[in-house]
Amino acid sequence: DTAVSQTPKYLVTQMGNDKSIKCEQNLGHDTMYWYKQDSKKFLKIMFSYNNKELIINETVPNRFSPKSPDKAHLNLHINSLELGDSAVYFCASSPRLAGLSTDTQYFGPGTRLTVL
């Protein structure tokens, strides 16, 4: 059974389009995250949610809007896609906020977004 799953795995789209990436975890965790990994493998946190409440919102353009319908899901919607949005996006989860605990984060397989 997949612990943290993301769909789609690959997403190729034109500039200006709107797209969504879905994430689901079946670990019973309270906290979920979105990360962006650039071409140099640098990992940057975008958002975190704890019990469906937004906790971390880094300096991300407001074209990016996360939505957490329940504790097991955290989706990422991106409006008006730009070339610079091309990256791999990872969803992750942990029992508690990772920065405030010794909890391990569990990562999904990633979604490779290519904006043409």
Add this chain to the structure above:
Amino acid sequence: GDSVTQMEGPVTLSEEAFLTINCTYTATGYPSLFWYVQYPGEGLQLLLKATKADDKGSNKGFEATYRKETTSFHLEKGSVQVSDSAVYFCALSDPQGGSEKLVFGKGTKLTVNP
């Protein structure tokens, strides 16, 4: 603020060579330290962790010791295999520092040749 510095890559080794990837940190409180590994085409997964000074984390032949005096958590393996080729990330959590996120280093890419 808290930060993690790890050695620049890429690192290329021959099979059975000794591996060290350096990681140092700055933190406000008493952080927990982690090594995550990312195999090609996959997400990150925990390799090992240590939650207090002098703890040694170990897994799959990898080891790292939490050194408070040198603020370091260097990753070592005595004999690497081709299957160890991956990107390795050092990270910390610092509850006393008040940050609600893991702080990651920039990653070190390791390639092991047969």
